[in-house]
Amino acid sequence: NAGVTQTPKFRVLKTGQSMTLLCAQDMNHEYMYWYRQDPGMGLRLIHYSVGEGTTAKGEVPDGYNVSRLKKQNFLLGLESAAPSQTSVYFCASSYSGGGYSNQPQHFGDGTRLSIL
């Protein structure tokens, strides 16, 4: 049982290049999330999805696009990379929440992305 798998683990890009980060989960979770982690700023939500075929903007969506064509996969795209997008990117998944309680989020190992 792999949980949440992110590829690639590391990548260096030049400004203006594009790339796609892949996230796959095998826990049949409805919800999936993309976060970026920068020193001292915790985890900031970029985009999320509450089900196959649906996506929504999070706290810091500018410069990113996402797609969720299959329930188990959530893709994060950078169309024209900028140095400000240098960060560690984490994908997470969870069951849907309800009432006063949330479901735990399960994280992948992260993608360390540097943009020169």
Place this chain on the structure above:
Amino acid sequence: GQQVMQIPQYQHVQEGEDFTTYCNSSTTLSNIQWYKQRPGGHPVFLIQLVKSGEVKKQKRLTFQFGEAKKNSSLHITATQTTDVGTYFCAGRPRGSAGNMLTFGGGTRLMVKP
């Protein structure tokens, strides 16, 4: 929008000393979760608090949720080197739907053996 602040940002302790991190939200929360991230690792869920004034314990870790559901704390008794890492709180604003969380900036704990 909602803000979740954590203090301190860093904490160095001698092994065996106690440690506390505090989490404060600008809005009332439905619940709060705590995560631990080891150096070079990914966040791992520790616990969720839902009720006003709730206290939960996991071995040497004690978690509290404030009466007003706007603050929380994590206290570690007699730290060990295995406690090293960054501790994050994450909350969902009361009245919001779904499973979205706003994370605090984290407290990085370093333990000297």
